[in-house]
Amino acid sequence: MVWAQVAIYLLIVTCLGLGMSYTGYFFLAPSRPRALKQEAYECGVPQMAGSRERFSVRFYLIAIMFILFDIETVFLIPWAVLYKQLGVPGLVEIGIFFAVLGFGLAYLWRRGGLEWD
């Protein structure tokens, strides 16, 4: 059960990290909130607006595209680790997969999905 040990290790590390920061936050740090301290830090100048303003919808498009191509990359890895074994048929199979997504990328490009304005 080597992986169990890895998992336990990760668990301990996470708990340790969280535990240390939360111990500091709750028990050690003095808590004297003031209005000025509660504001978001903007290089020392007074805050203009809330830090959680609405984003432009364009960010969302970028985020979606990021995820889609992220998934695509993940699908590439299982093929990459055994491409010698799979040989030409494997190349053709992954080629079809990428042709469809390449088409998608070209479509995206032409439609202005990659441009900011």
Next chain:
Amino acid sequence: MLATVAVVVIAVVLIATAVAVVVSDNLVHSVFWLAAMLITTALLYVMLEAPFLAAIQVMLYTGGVITMMLFGVMLTQRDPGSRVPSASEAPGWAAPVALGLGATLLVAIWTTPELAALTPTPSGDAQKIGHMFLDRYLIAFEALSVLLLAGMIGAIVLARKGDA
């Protein structure tokens, strides 16, 4: 023994974070609890000797999906700092139904003597998954590219500039 303890601890953390996602009144906090939950799920995959899946879980879900959800929250939050009550407005029957469903699933797993899926070797690492993708489930794999393409077209159609 040690493994059992680890699984129990992971399970407790998983359930606690999942509950926190649902009961948190602040959407941003909910998303961060979700991130914690997804990372804990990755730990579960590590326990099941599927490190590749665990890596993907962190990469795609914590890296991608959580980012997108945060964007989504930022996009829609009109009133800064507004809180969304997490309690369901309506029905008192939602909780019994959910608990009943959960109980049914638990009983079903509990009363099943042997799980056939656990007898074959777990297909944990990237090579085995690669063989699955490019051999056994090739058609489903190629269809996934169409799924991603449909997602791209949908994103452009619904979110691009211009009218109509």
Next chain:
Amino acid sequence: MTFTIYELAAMQPALLVMIAGLLAVGLDTFVPSKTRIAHAMLCGGGVIAAMAALGSQLYYQRTAIHAFGNMLVLDDMACFLSLAILAATGLVLISSDADTTRRNIGFGEYYGLIMIAASAMMMLVASNDFMTIFVNLEVLSLALYVLTGITRKNPRSNEASVKYLVSGAFATCFFLMGVAFLYGATGTFALSGIREALALGLDSSMARVGLGMVMVGFAFKIGAVPFHMWVPDVYEGAPTSTTAFMSVTVKAAGVGALIRVLLIAAPMRSDLWADLLWWMAVATMVVGNLMALQQTSVKRMLAFSSVAHTGYALVALATMRSTDETFVPEAAASALFYLLTYTFMTLGAFSFLIYMGHELPGKDGTSEWQDAETLSDLAGMADRRPWAAAMMGLFLLSLGGIPPTAGFLGKFYLFAGAIERGHVTIAVIGVMASLVSLYYYLRVIVWMYMKEPMIADEKPHPSVAVVIALAGLATLLIGVMPGAFIAAAEHSIAVLR
């Protein structure tokens, strides 16, 4: 994986449709001077080529092709349902001409998404493995979420799209959890493998719960009570051509896949799922019809009526186990035939609403298109457009189950079969429900023929007239000479082993 060209033929029809859809998107994107005609010819060509491929499979091949390690199987049922889906897709492509030009929707993407959804549905009805079923279910759902919200300036369309997405994601969770349970219990995703495992004694409570959850997932997708809540809002908010498309094709594909899952993976557990489906079918027929009674919007009324029609189709599945405990899989043929009749009459009725669209003055001097929706939109239009009104009357009578239309035969075949297998109660409930439904179908006819016109400024679109005529022809044709269609449906189920 090694496979023969012969296996590739199993997915050729779906592939042709998909390629045509991708080319339509590509044409819109990369070719500077493009016309609607080019898109229409491309997509129409894809549909016709796929139909030809299916026809040649039926005529020359005759035996089912099991392809790619039995992930897909092109058998008679897949051909039958694929042809119904293709017919609906072809008609929707023609009628979308109105929606895309009136609302200035990018037609390349619109047609492309419709073709992608259609090809996923064709793969879905041919899927013989939960892996392919799931992926194709998702592809078609994703395309439909986008199509529902494609009129971006219309808040109702947006709301419908979000509602569809959220409830669809919820349904997917159920489906996926069910598949995971089935995999956990049997160790395989293949439908035939699951049957073997169940027969070998892996018939645990986990497998049963898994099967139940898979059925819940399907019930969501086809809009059966109690998982129908999204149907009225989504069907009402979506552009009408999209509504027409999804109301007929998703039901055909979803019920088809459900039949395959039940008959191939779990025939020996019919004692469990038949009871579940019995209650679901009764609830769907009753709730769908009672809700439809209360609607003043014709589009919403048709949405509830489509819920009710899902219930009728489920009657066939629910009565597959006769009261003397014998299992009669052939009963599913009446569901297939019913889906075929439902395709044309519903498509025709929705197309009529597009046909009767009119222009509303918008806020800033522009005008906005509005399909006919309320009863008052249709008041007294029979004098102005006698042919269209007659056709709508035909579709409504067929939906209500009046001879000599297709709808009558579909219902007759369903309920007669149910009684033959001893299920008198559900047949009586079904007939009563159809009688109730006549009230709201006839009400539309009364408004069309007997009321004074309120608005008379509709601008009919010629291509929609073609769709209405073709759908009307099909409704009559199936009603007058159903023999070949019933034989095809029965044969489809008979070879499904």
